[in-house]
Amino acid sequence: MERAVGELLRDWRQRRRISQLDLALDAGVSARHLSFLETGRSQPSREMLVLLAEQLDVPLRERNTLLLAAGYAPLYRERGLDDPDFAAIRSGVERVLKAHEPFPAVAVDRHWNLVAMNAGVAPMLAGVDASLLAPPVNVLRLSLHPEGLAPSIANLGEWREHLLARLARQIAESGDPVLASLRQELQAYPHDGAEAPEDAGLSLAVPLQLKTQNGVLSFIGTTMVFGAPRDVSLAELAIEAFLPADEATAAALRA
Structure with a gap:
């Protein structure tokens, strides 16, 4: 109705x-x-x-x-990312992702579905179940699913808490029922129940700590969105980039 x-x-x-x-x-x-x-x-x-x-x-x-x-025509166009008008945007996104290598970065849509990624992401996906990598790949599902990255996240409780809180803010801001359903799904995933450490609030940002064959790599996430968009798809496109949180991580990735 x-x-x-x-x-x-x-x-x-x-x-x-x-x-x-x-x-x-x-x-x-x-x-x-x-x-x-x-x-x-x-x-x-x-x-x-x-x-x-x-x-x-x-x-x-x-x-x-x-x-x-109200009976008026829509003001803002919604073009698919494969639209010819998006050629310059796609090229720009690819350049940003490429320039961030060897550090991982992804481009996602409003529902956290993967649009593009750089070469720095692939090594993080070792051991992930193939079903989670079948398009459309949802980045949050991939992160917290027990057959996704979750077993490799050293601070899963802290990272899970951060992602769910961020998703809750997005739902409050947008009222998007798809995001609300996604959050319910993520909350239902089994986890170890560990909460953020008591001194977590003293750190600059919530890190993503991944267990790898080179030890635990620690990242701090950043988000980039496009300024003053007038297209719906462009307004909903975001680049999630991860910076090394310490020199050991930076050195391991450069090697």
Whole structure:
């Protein structure tokens, strides 16, 4: 059942924990008018929807949903990554991934499905069950599945806690039901129950510590997204790159 645009607006405002008065002030409209929009007593213009969506930091995909619910055409295009218009983007992503070698880096979509990876990732996948590497490869599933990377992660409890918390924030920000289902799946995976060490908060960032034939390699993750996107697919594309957390890891990878 399609939901009314006013109901969708109210949900996004409440998701962002912003009062009607604060949103009205930010958008330069009256709180009474905003209330009428949310209850359906007034119909928002296309420009008003775009303005409110911007103030609420609504993802581009969901901005299109708001526009459609109000009877307007979508504003933001969604092209596949194999679209000719994405040639320069694909080339740029590949250059970034290549430049990060020998350190591992991947490009993922909004549901953490693998789009591309560099040569630094392959050695990390030794021992992973082949079924988890069949497209589409979900990076979070690959990380926490008992037949994936989980047995090789020395600090699995800490890393699992970090990934689930990050996924929870994404769900809160986007309301994406696919991510919510993925989080439930990941939470159900068996694990050793070990929690983050008491002094974990003293470290600069949560590391990914992998057990390898060269000893334990430690990484710190970074995320890159594209600035000012106007295409849905581009807005949802991210590069997850891993930097060595210590000189021993850097030396092992360079060797």
